[in-house]
Amino acid sequence: MGASRQALFLQLTSSDWDGFLKGAEKEGLRVDRNGFIAQTPHPKALGSALTHPRITTDYSEALLELITPVCRTTEEMLTSLRDIHWFVHQHLEDEVLWSASMPCELDGDASIPIAEYGSSNIGQLKHVYRQGLAVRYGRMMQSIAGAHYNLSLPDSFWQKWQQLLENGQPLKDFKSDQYFWLIRNFRRRSWLLMMLFGASPALDASFVQGVKHNLTRFGDHTWYGPRATSLRMGDLGYHNNAQSSLNICFNELKTYTNTLERAIHTTWPPYEEIGTRRNGEYIQINTSILQIENEYYSAVRPKRTTERGEKPIQALESRGVEYIEVRCLDLDPFSPLGLNAPQVDFLDLFLLGCLLQDSPRIGDAECERLDDNYKDVVNRGRDPDLQLARCDQTTPVMDAGRDALDELEWLAEQLDHWQGGQRYRVALSTQRQKLEEPSLMPSARVLDAMTSSGKGHREWTLELSLEHQKMLREAEPDEQMRADFERMSRASLDEQAAMEAEDTVPFGEFLESYLAS
Template identity: 75%
Template structure:
């Protein structure tokens, strides 16, 4: 019988373990003093959303996205994220950085301004892509915020791991195969993250105005899911027939990129009927199932840093998978920066175990079961009687969660032994505590509802109150002079870089888009 991957990993010497490489992207809405989505342009003091390395916008001009560089330690990454929040909060004037995933009060699609990136062709492409999302799905769903966690392992680890497994592939192909191994197990277990970190059980009623739903009423302006962990990751009328037609395979890189590429080059009748233009104005990049790769929504993505004007598929095919992006994390409204250290350390442990556990290819029947488990925990995860399908049997969700947490204990002990300290055991204990209640689990979705009940506030009032308190906390934390100077320099350079790009344009947008689509 072949030696288990866990056993092989235990043969690493402590000196061979190089740890993780990690980064986070955190989104959040700007709202005005009355708790309505901001109608103002991206603040000048935050630089160019097109070229700033740390501060940009996601779908909407009002939806900020803060990005950390890559770090080896959680504490350094969190400090970087907090510094960016401090700088942003100092430059928002009387606006507030919304602390929750589900948005503030909205007044339909027209109230959500699409992000602008200047007059360059690449800036216009980003805007047209977002216009296409509005045409295809509406703007409401695009106003939801979340956190994306990026994780990789250094090449020194991969070389040693490849040697220990006796693998003869190129390092590029080996890494890609191993990341897909991890992704397959992530898909099997991602429901656990929705139970432990789902924090969006309620929303402002304006979000689902004129939309059919099965939510319950909390108060005049708030609706909630009685058993839900994450309305952000649920349906809420977001039914995408075009994407539902895709059978994206996460078994290997080649099938993944081929399926996405086919979707980008296959027209969809409903989008064809709309057309790519209205008169001379482009309203979507193309009429295909997907305009670009990023339109495909999934809880996890294999990623590779792109070069200038290179498409994600091209980067993956040329240089292989570089890191994975976990995309299913709700904002933690109790944290001023939307994520917390114990959560990040747990994710490292969880993802490493996905790599070390047996991971057979996923067939169609299993794929369907995994989707059902995920959707069930999103919609009904706080119901202790919910059962999940695991290994052909129905298992109560609490038992299934504890089984996975128990499975992580030996790995946490091993990593803590190598690193010194109790970081991973403490992170694991934090999650275990969430499921220790005899009557009610202390998961974030339950804590959000309890905080709303105890304060007597609905979603919009409670999140606004929490957001203001976070703002006050961060504004009282002074940025070190060198950090502040670095942010001001990045801001100035981003504005100058956008100007250089715009001044050096030689093509019309139509020509640029034609070349882009043909590449």
């Protein structure tokens, strides 16, 4: 089956191949000049976090999220991301954007301000959802930053691919099935991304103050995992007991939406004990395992752009999967943008490879095995003695990595043949070098840089963040770009004000209607 998909793909011509559609969402904490989380509100010059199309906040008022439009090329996407960074840095005053995924200095939950979105019902819903995350998991976990990479293939490809597969489904259903085919293989291979791009092997001591952990002391204010690739994606990052009870199935759209829907409508006793209000104020949307779909943490998500007030499940069920969101990427602390071009090109290659390789349904036993592989690479991916489970045998992690890259060689050659140049072979070679020289892995580079600088996580990251800010602020200003961003900021503030003026239904009634839908 896998070979037949590869053979079918090779029947395409350069005129059939229209490239990738891509975009990024990059998070980053605002911090003060001492490396402490910012206590200031979202800068008004950056517009409304509720309605601005490029600049918003994630969990915290201090956690910026920068969003590119859909782009055709890696260069276009990174240029867009650089432009957004440039504008943001012009308005941070004495603050700086933190370059690492693991946070700056914190002083417990109270030091992490929850994002505010104004008085509209949608704005209040977003805030109450974040209050719910705080009472369920605490705020510390929510201060972690990452990069999300969004990828889709144009309809011109899907139509041709459907003809080659001799599939008679409606295009919407065909695309959804194929994206889930890709997702199943992503689940099988996502450990590779943690090894190649994991860049959070250390953290500030304030993050684990009073918490039991198995980390090693690096310095007075830093802990680290000697072989870890991504503490962000490990047990100290995104996890919780309630979600561990879920069995979200990624085999097809229907099972995925059904299992998510069930979680949103299944109460969880500890959350029932908390209740939805405290002193008359809403502190969570509901008492279910999940308040909404976005609460489910996963390394990958099938996505569909939602309309205002529409739930993600509703959008997926009515219009099908539109794109894939890769959510397991640490920020690249060495890049002012948190992402780099060879990484983005490799992600394109990797995700397309997941579509073109055999992808049987994932049963319970395989699902457990895949989760174990992922956790092992997160915690000790640079351990040469680590063995990964593959079917009924184990393989040294570096050999498994080489095998995974070898499987992409033909595809890199084909894409380069169609597009000209050596973009994908270079991207593949760049990742292969990390397996041959593990000191080139981002997680190893972070520890080496901290060691050579004589600084802990906080001091080293702050120094790097200030360097990135200086470089971005000194970039040649584009007055048209500045005017465009200022116009977007003003328009977003006007849009938020209009939403607030239009809302006449009390929030309690709005929430009841939202949950009933």
